Amino acid sequence: MVQVLVCGAAVVTLSMGIRHGFGLWLQPITAERGWTRETFAFALAVQNLCWGLCGPLAGMVADRFGAFRVLIIGSVLYALGLAGMALASSGTGFLAGAGLLIGMAQSGTTYAVIYGVIARNVAPEKRSWAMGVAAAAGSFGQFLMVPVENGLIASFGWQDALLILACSALAIVPLAFGLRESGGPVAGGHQQSIASALKEAFGYKSFLLLMAGYFVCGFQLAFIGVHMPSYLKDHGLEPGAATTALALIGLFNVFGTYGAGMLGQKLAKKHILALIYLLRALSIALFITLPLTPATLYVFAAVMGLLWLSTVPPTNAIVAQIFGVQYMSMLGGFVFMSHQVGSFMGVWLGGRLYDSTGSYSVVWWLAVALGVFAAVVNLPVRENAIARPVPQTAAA
Amino acid sequence: MKLRRHATRALAAVAAGLALAAVFLAYLSPHLARDLANRIWACF
Numbered sequence: 001m002v003q004v005l006v007c008g009a010a011v012v013t014l015s016m017g018i019r020h021g022f023g024l025w026l027q028p029i030t031a032e033r034g035w036t037r038e039t040f041a042f043a044l045a046v047q048n049l050c051w052g053l054c055g056p057l058a059g060m061v062a063d064r065f066g067a068f069r070v071l072i073i074g075s076v077l078y079a080l081g082l083a084g085m086a087l088a089s090s091g092t093g094f095l096a097g098a099g100l101l102i103g104m105a106q107s108g109t110t111y112a113v114i115y116g117v118i119a120r121n122v123a124p125e126k127r128s129w130a131m132g133v134a135a136a137a138g139s140f141g142q143f144l145m146v147p148v149e150n151g152l153i154a155s156f157g158w159q160d161a162l163l164i165l166a167c168s169a170l171a172i173v174p175l176a177f178g179l180r181e182s183g184g185p186v187a188g189g190h191q192q193s194i195a196s197a198l199k200e201a202f203g204y205k206s207f208l209l210l211m212a213g214y215f216v217c218g219f220q221l222a223f224i225g226v227h228m229p230s231y232l233k234d235h236g237l238e239p240g241a242a243t244t245a246l247a248l249i250g251l252f253n254v255f256g257t258y259g260a261g262m263l264g265q266k267l268a269k270k271h272i273l274a275l276i277y278l279l280r281a282l283s284i285a286l287f288i289t290l291p292l293t294p295a296t297l298y299v300f301a302a303v304m305g306l307l308w309l310s311t312v313p314p315t316n317a318i319v320a321q322i323f324g325v326q327y328m329s330m331l332g333g334f335v336f337m338s339h340q341v342g343s344f345m346g347v348w349l350g351g352r353l354y355d356s357t358g359s360y361s362v363v364w365w366l367a368v369a370l371g372v373f374a375a376v377v378n379l380p381v382r383e384n385a386i387a388r389p390v391p392q393t394a395a396a
Numbered sequence: 397m398k399l400r401r402h403a404t405r406a407l408a409a410v411a412a413g414l415a416l417a418a419v420f421l422a423y424l425s426p427h428l429a430r431d432l433a434n435r436i437w438a439c440f
């Protein structure tokens with residue numbers, strides 16, 4: 001268990017961390033290549049969608065043939081994508097590297113695939129905690145890599161910084177050896193085909209409710225992550241305030257994800273999720289209602305940090321609890337796909353409604369309403385293992 | 397045995413706390429904070 005946890009945590013630290021600071025390359029790349037910001041932004045939007053859309057497929061392959069192969073392919077694609085980002089001289093080449101290759105790489109090296117291995121190798125009574133550890137590692141990666149990447153750009157220039165990251169992404173290869181599984185059917189578990197597992201999950205109300213909740217998670221985080229600096233600038237806050245807020249979100253995110261995993265061992269996970277979404281709605285409502293000062297911003301950043309990725313361990317632990325671990329990565333991939341569609345909507349609607357109304361108010365209140373909606377839809381989720389027909393065995 | 401397990405956990409918690417504090421301080425160092433803020437701000 002320790003080996004799986006250490007290697008899994010290290011993989012998500014790298015895979016979640018590397019991508020987190022991509023915004024830092026916007027200025028140098030667009031300036032040197034003479035591209036519009038849209039070229040850069042479109043590639044990152046495609047990356048997020050590709051990550052979500054390829055997730056179920058990567059999960060399916062990981063469940064069927066073991067996470068090891070998926071991680072190796074993911075690591076190589078990650079390195080190629082980063083090298084493509086560094087060397088692409090056309091917008092199309094940049095889209096292929098930063099958008100498609102890195103998007104596919106992320107689907108094979110992040111939570112859905114790692115959680116499948118964890119779920120299959122950690123006892124159910126420790127599973128939520130273990131998922132919390134892996135999520136906290138991913139959160140730490142995000143927290144760590146922003147200053148690291150900023151330093152790399154300052155020291156080596158944007159292009160070499162990307163090539164250094166490409167080499168770092170290859171470190172996933174040796175770590176994948178610690179996550180080797182035999183693949184094939186799970187010993188002692190209920191055996192299903194992929195089609196039957198999909199039919200079962202999409203015909204089960206609780207799975208759809210989890211997907212709906214995760215959509216909201218993606219919407220809120222992507223909207224805040226992308227549009228927050230612009231919102232702060234509109235309200236006359238100093239640039240340093242945004243950096244401190246970013247640091248606070250990163251710091252508290254580590255505690256939040258670990259804490260949610262720990263709490264999942266003791267409390268009903270659907271209640272944890274409902275509370276997280278409700279607190280998000282409340283925090284956002286207070287943040288946009290109270291006067292915006294550095295102090296209110298820092299409190300908001302700390303609270304949102306605690307709630308940032310804390311939905312990840314309970315959501316995935318419920319999936320494992322309901323459907324078992326045989327297709328954990330694939331089903332986790334589908335739930336995450338809903339998250340990414342929400343992310344896309346959060347970023348896009350944020351910009352669209354800002355352009356049409358001249359402020360972010362409508363989107364902020366939409367994020368509040370969606371938070372309440374997500375809290376409500378998580379309450380009726382049934383966490384118990386799904387009832388399956390017992391196979392008839394021939395009498396001896 | 398139990399004492400050793402507790403000690404290992406405490407050591408891991410201290411190491412994690414130190415790592416988090418170090419990264420947080422990195423964000424607050426004046427040079428990095430200014431550089432990072434300028435990069436974030438320049439996007440909007």
